[in-house]
Amino acid sequence: MDNQKKIALIAGRDNWHTRDFPEEGIPVVTMSDGPHGLRVEKKAGIGFPQSVPAVAWPVLSALGCSFDTELIHEIGTALAEECIAEGVDVLLAPGINHKRNPLCGRNFEYFSEDPVVSGELGSAYVNGLQENGIGASLKHYAANSREEGRLVTDSIVEERTLHEIYLRAFDTVIHKAKPWTMMMAYNMLNGIYCCENEFLMNHARKEGFDGVFVSDWGGVSDPAASLIHGLNLIMPGNHHADAKVQEALEKGILSQDKLDESVRCISDLAKKVSHHSPKPYDIQKHLDLALKAAEESIVLLKNDGVLPVKKEQSFLLVGNLLKMSNHGGNGSSKVEAISVDHVTDIFDKRKINYAFYSGKSIEKTIRLAKEKDIVIIGAGYYENEESEGYDRKNMRLSSHQNRLIRELCNNHDHVIVVIQTGSPVEMPWKEDAEGILYMNLTGCRGGSALTNILFGMTCPSARLAETFPQKLEDVPSYAHFSDNPHQMEYREGIFTGYRYYDTFDIPVNYGFGHGLSYTHFSYSDLKTGDYSVSFTLKNDGDYDARNTVCLYIGFKDSSITRAAKELKAFQSVYLKKGEEKRIVFNLDESMFQYYDIQKHDWMIEEGMYQLMIGGAVNEIFLQTEMYHEGIQNPYSSIQKEFYEFSEGKLHIEKASFEKMLGRQIPQFKNNIDADSSLKDLELHTFRFLAKVLSKKKELLPGVRLSTIQETPLRQILMADQKITWETIDGMVELLNGMPVKGIKKVLKSLKSSRL
Ligand code: GLC
Numbered sequence: 001m002d003n004q005k006k007i008a009l010i011a012g013r014d015n016w017h018t019r020d021f022p023e024e025g026i027p028v029v030t031m032s033d034g035p036h037g038l039r040v041e042k043k044a045g046i047g048f049p050q051s052v053p054a055v056a057w058p059v060l061s062a063l064g065c066s067f068d069t070e071l072i073h074e075i076g077t078a079l080a081e082e083c084i085a086e087g088v089d090v091l092l093a094p095g096i097n098h099k100r101n102p103l104c105g106r107n108f109e110y111f112s113e114d115p116v117v118s119g120e121l122g123s124a125y126v127n128g129l130q131e132n133g134i135g136a137s138l139k140h141y142a143a144n145s146r147e148e149g150r151l152v153t154d155s156i157v158e159e160r161t162l163h164e165i166y167l168r169a170f171d172t173v174i175h176k177a178k179p180w181t182m183m184m185a186y187n188m189l190n191g192i193y194c195c196e197n198e199f200l201m202n203h204a205r206k207e208g209f210d211g212v213f214v215s216d217w218g219g220v221s222d223p224a225a226s227l228i229h230g231l232n233l234i235m236p237g238n239h240h241a242d243a244k245v246q247e248a249l250e251k252g253i254l255s256q257d258k259l260d261e262s263v264r265c266i267s268d269l270a271k272k273v274s275h276h277s278p279k280p281y282d283i284q285k286h287l288d289l290a291l292k293a294a295e296e297s298i299v300l301l302k303n304d305g306v307l308p309v310k311k312e313q314s315f316l317l318v319g320n321l322l323k324m325s326n327h328g329g330n331g332s333s334k335v336e337a338i339s340v341d342h343v344t345d346i347f348d349k350r351k352i353n354y355a356f357y358s359g360k361s362i363e364k365t366i367r368l369a370k371e372k373d374i375v376i377i378g379a380g381y382y383e384n385e386e387s388e389g390y391d392r393k394n395m396r397l398s399s400h401q402n403r404l405i406r407e408l409c410n411n412h413d414h415v416i417v418v419i420q421t422g423s424p425v426e427m428p429w430k431e432d433a434e435g436i437l438y439m440n441l442t443g444c445r446g447g448s449a450l451t452n453i454l455f456g457m458t459c460p461s462a463r464l465a466e467t468f469p470q471k472l473e474d475v476p477s478y479a480h481f482s483d484n485p486h487q488m489e490y491r492e493g494i495f496t497g498y499r500y501y502d503t504f505d506i507p508v509n510y511g512f513g514h515g516l517s518y519t520h521f522s523y524s525d526l527k528t529g530d531y532s533v534s535f536t537l538k539n540d541g542d543y544d545a546r547n548t549v550c551l552y553i554g555f556k557d558s559s560i561t562r563a564a565k566e567l568k569a570f571q572s573v574y575l576k577k578g579e580e581k582r583i584v585f586n587l588d589e590s591m592f593q594y595y596d597i598q599k600h601d602w603m604i605e606e607g608m609y610q611l612m613i614g615g616a617v618n619e620i621f622l623q624t625e626m627y628h629e630g631i632q633n634p635y636s637s638i639q640k641e642f643y644e645f646s647e648g649k650l651h652i653e654k655a656s657f658e659k660m661l662g663r664q665i666p667q668f669k670n671n672i673d674a675d676s677s678l679k680d681l682e683l684h685t686f687r688f689l690a691k692v693l694s695k696k697k698e699l700l701p702g703v704r705l706s707t708i709q710e711t712p713l714r715q716i717l718m719a720d721q722k723i724t725w726e727t728i729d730g731m732v733e734l735l736n737g738m739p740v741k742g743i744k745k746v747l748k749s750l751k752s753s754r755l
Contacts, residue, residue: 012237035093037335056337062297062440064111064465067548076128081281089273090135096122105147108422112465113497119172126177139183154188163595201230224248232262240724294442294449300460300516302436308456313373315354321378331388341447380420461546463515476500499563513616519543523621538580560636604630674714
């Protein structure tokens with residue numbers, strides 16, 4: 001295979017295909033989004049054009065609350081069948097990024113605030129796909145925690161935090177499922193773009209990853225540097241990377257070996273994927289599984305006796321979300337659902353005695369409510385409020401929804417609130433509502449699943465995989481999430497999610513792992529065995545039900561700063577009423593390890609560990625201790641005294657964070673280059689250009705203006721085949737005050753690319 005073909009192979013052919021060289025035995029690889037169901041575009045286009053109708057699965061944020069690895073494995077298998085039916089070889093999923101802040105626009109696409117949950121469920125998802133011949137693309141590697149400025153933001157993370165929180169789930173999936181591809185994130189990590197971050201890619205290789213590192217779409221800032229540092233495949237195609245790669249090869253800065261390694265990875269993938277001939281799948285079987293998944297994902301947060309409701313009662317359903325369920329989020333994971341069960345449709349089908357009202361007028365709502373036994377109000381976000389490409393500005397429901405819920409609760413004794421969002425919201429009416437269900441975004445069967453839970457046909461079993469804080473200011477990353485468009489300082493370190501709230505006793509609305517049931521489980525007879533713990537779980541209530549049991553481990557007397565406890569393992573168990581089962585957690589060393597930044601490796605500190613059996617992190621039923629051998633006096637740069645509080649809010653000085661980092665935070669240099677965005681240009685003399693462009697409303701259909709303003713110059717490569725890297729270079733020269741040189745280069749590049 002000559003170098004011309006090799007250079008062609010490392011960049012895609014178009015948005016969704018690699019290049020194929022049949023004469024070299026390298027078939028094409030067809031890729032498609034997404035994690036919640038197939039988004040196969042009817043025709044390629046900018047933004048997110050219309051896609052082929054598909055089964056809309058619950059979003060990963062919902063599935064994370066199931067804690068059910070077997071269920072997720074079944075969904076992976078079903079998705080593989082759907083891929084085969086559509087001729088897709090690699091599904092661009094799952095996204096397993098850590099949920100650092102509830103405002104992140106893509107939180108609905110990620111499993112959890114805990115790396116064990118994300119790693120175990122991510123592994124099950126990948127295995128389900130790949131055991132059926134469809135490749136996964138584990139994403140977005142790594143520390144992709146914000147949508148604002150996502151293509152140019154530098155995630156600044158201290159080493160122990162990086163390993164224990166942000167890489168841990170990726171490591172687990174590499175160990176347990178060996179994904180065939182990993183998608184490199186748009187952002188920088190500690191100053192280097194992920195697509196050219198040798199540390200990141202070498203780390204994954206050391207953990208055993210032997211697949212293809214593929215860029216996120218348009219995520220490459222420097223094609224040659226990316227290939228040199230380990231990236232294998234640049235997507236999408238028409239990126240004209242070949243000229244830059246060719247030049248680097250000829251100059252010897254890209255070695256032949258490196259190029260050949262990428263070619264080998266891509267050709268291995270091309271041969272590995274099943275290339276099944278498309279065959280239909282059993283839609284009803286998938287819809288039934290989607291129902292089971294939705295039922296296992298809906299969390300019962302509060303029940304003062306109103307649930308389950310009875311068919312002979314009368315109901316007022318309030319809110320358009322009960323008439324038009326919000327089954328998923330916006331962006332590349334969006335699915336054109338082949339069908340959606342809306343709650344009112346299901347109530348109709350089951351001939352339940354109800355009335356519906358949008359809730360537009362509060363007075364009218366209260367008047368209607370007085371005629372009914374139970375009020376069920378659907379509250380949440382509408383389609384474009386949670387999306388890839390931008391973050392939420394607050395954690396509140398709309399003021400109308402909050403007012404409506406409060407007024408209803410003041411005027412009716414039996415109000416059930418159903419929350420349809422993919423991430424936590426504030427609940428000022430929490431004490432007033434008699435029942436609260438977190439429905440999340442539960443795909444095409446959500447309406448049936450909710451109805452089954454409301455009427456007790458299914459017993460709720462889900463647990464929160466992400467904490468519901470009382471207010472946004474309580475979130476540990478609050479002060480350092482959207483304070484800087486170019487850098488994001490992870491100053492909270494390992495104290496993220498429940499690791500923060502539980503350790504620093506910060507009150508929350510509902511904690512990690514919280515989830516009620518209609519039945520009751522008892523936990524007894526805890527024993528430690530040979531590197532294991534076991535106990536008896538009994539369903540001593542009135543419903544057959546599933547229950548997730550959790551093993552948390554703490555180390556009170558540690559000589560380094562640690563979270564009070566951490567989830568180390570969980571099991572989802574189904575018990576009929578009256579049934580009991582002996583549960584065994586086999587231990588392994590990884591459960592006792594911390595990441596040592598002097599040894600740059602995982603170590604175990606010697607001492608007495610606390611082993612806790614619980615549900616929620618603040619709901620420990622059984623506890624014991626176990627002494628573990630290990631090293632003495634370990635070191636960590638994270639010190640508890642760095643964590644100060646002023647007016648109830650966490651505050652970490654920049655100097656303290658730099659001590660954690662072991663280096664100074666680099667000053668962002670706003671040079672004009674291919675990574676400059678319209679916003680950056682506004683700070684320069686090209687204010688007029690940026691203002692003119694950013695004032696135009698719908699520059700791209702369906703793409704928010706802020707997203708365009710934050711997009712780097714190089715992204716216009718994706719807009720038109722005729723634009724090449726040379727065009728970009730010419731524009732940069734022009735913007736840097738060399739108009740003649742720049743315009744000549746732009747014109748020459750456009751002329752040559754037309755040829
Ligand atoms: C998007 C997303 C990624 C998706 C890809 C293809 O920008 O970041 O998750 O798979 O591009 O649509």
